[in-house]
Amino acid sequence: MADDGAIERGDSDRWLVINGRRWRRTDPSLPEDVVAALTSHLGRARSAVRTARRAAEEDPDALAAARARVNLAKHGLGERGPAWWDRPEAERREAALSALAELDAPTTDPSPG
Numbered sequence: 001m002a003d004d005g006a007i008e009r010g011d012s013d014r015w016l017v018i019n020g021r022r023w024r025r026t027d028p029s030l031p032e033d034v035v036a037a038l039t040s041h042l043g044r045a046r047s048a049v050r051t052a053r054r055a056a057e058e059d060p061d062a063l064a065a066a067r068a069r070v071n072l073a074k075h076g077l078g079e080r081g082p083a084w085w086d087r088p089e090a091e092r093r094e095a096a097l098s099a100l101a102e103l104d105a106p107t108t109d110p111s112p113g
Contacts, residue, residue: 014085027078029089030096038076038096041103045069072099 016023026035048066052059071080076099078084084092 014083024079024083027084027092027096029084029092030078031093034093034096034100035077037100038073038103041100042070042073042077045073069103072103075099076103 013028014025016025026039030038045066049063049070052063052066055062074080076096078092078096081095087095
């Protein structure tokens with residue numbers, strides 16, 4: 001591994017290694033549009049986690065909701081939960097589409113954005 005924090009490929013493209021730490025890769029069988037949508041949700045959810053943590057008076061409900069969205073997006077991408085390489089492709093796609101549908105569903109949150 002390079003000393004500059006370079007990214008390395010793990011065995012069989014299942015893992016991403018950054019600074020010696022192994023991270024599960026996104027399921028490569030997922031359609032590009034689904035991956036893009038889930039990745040977008042993941043970025044927005046991570047931003048919401050940062051915002052909730054930085055708030056003057058931390059809102060535990062907002063933080064929990066944002067973390068749940070991060071978790072849901074990562075499960076949809078195959079980066080959390082059962083290992084994607086051990087599951088049938090149809091089951092993995094269904095899990096991704098289900099996560100995306102839940103993330104796309106309108107919320108009752110009155111806050112703008």
